Amino acid sequence: MTHPNLEQIALWVEDKLSSPAETQEHMNSGCVPCSEEATRLTNLGPIVREALFSNMPKETQDHLNAVVQTRIESLSAFLVASLVQDSYALEGVRGAATDTRHLRFESGDLAIVLQVEPGPKTGSSNLVGQIYAPDQYDLEGGKVQLLGEKGEALETTSDDLGEFFIDAIPEAPFTVEFSKDELKLRALIP
């Protein structure tokens, strides 16, 4: 008995009635190895689909590369302030969504004090913050950026006291960066 080759079996699987009469006859005869090949080919479609569908798309890959690139550039320029006080940590548990969270970050004689407070809409939050620095630094008009973990970027400027406000902020973790002239400070809110 001559078996059809794999390509002939594949063509039979694709369209049984259009395949040559001898292939149809052979496949309908109940040949076990050829039936197994036909099953394997039938199952291959979903396997290919899973392999392709689960592959990270090029645009996602490009975007993630850009996110890391931005973070690396940012890290190399900014002083990273250490978290020295977090009201959530003091409470031992995450506060309820209605609580205001108080955080303090320090780096040498510089400090960032932040309050994450409930916003007007349910589940929303605002950020109130202040930069503390020695008198020689002019804090007015400093650029304050909030970078969320999903790539969100919100921006505002500080007043003469180093105070700033950003509304509708994303959920933590996020990063707050302050920059004015040579003063560049970064805080990671966990």
Added chain:
Amino acid sequence: MIEESVFKRAIAQDPRAWEELLAAYGSLIYGTAIRVGCGPDDAADVSQKVWVSLFEGIGSIRESQALPRWLAVTTKRIAVHHLTSQRRHYGDEIVDEHMSSDPSVEELLAAEDEAARVRKAIEQLPEQCRQLLPALFENEKVEYHQVSQALGVPVGSIGPTRARCLAKLAKILAKKDA
């Protein structure tokens, strides 16, 4: 698997090393999110969260060999959290459509190994097959006339070409199994 030196360079924040890491593990992250039940947009969001987590936490991973498992565990956790928070926002029905069964980390790692093997085999197919198979299989409901328009080939040739491509692919995969 990446070399230990790439892992060390990534810890030292070398941008090229991060590109190499993403090329090696991007589909483990994205594919894990898909397998846990995310659609493409959610999988992209989850991938970004995982990638930022890795950037923030890579210093705590002891060696490159531990990376795939760390990524699978982290992705599964973030994806489940993402889907659960969507359930709160949109109600159960919509999310449940996409929720898969609860695969273990071992199953997720094995599924990605198998998918990577199939992707490698597809790369060895002739150009015509490498264009046709993604067009046919990347989306759930693709009609032959859509593929015909996208690739500029007659509708009648798609079925037979698909069959020949799958036969070639089966041969490549069988060789690698041997």
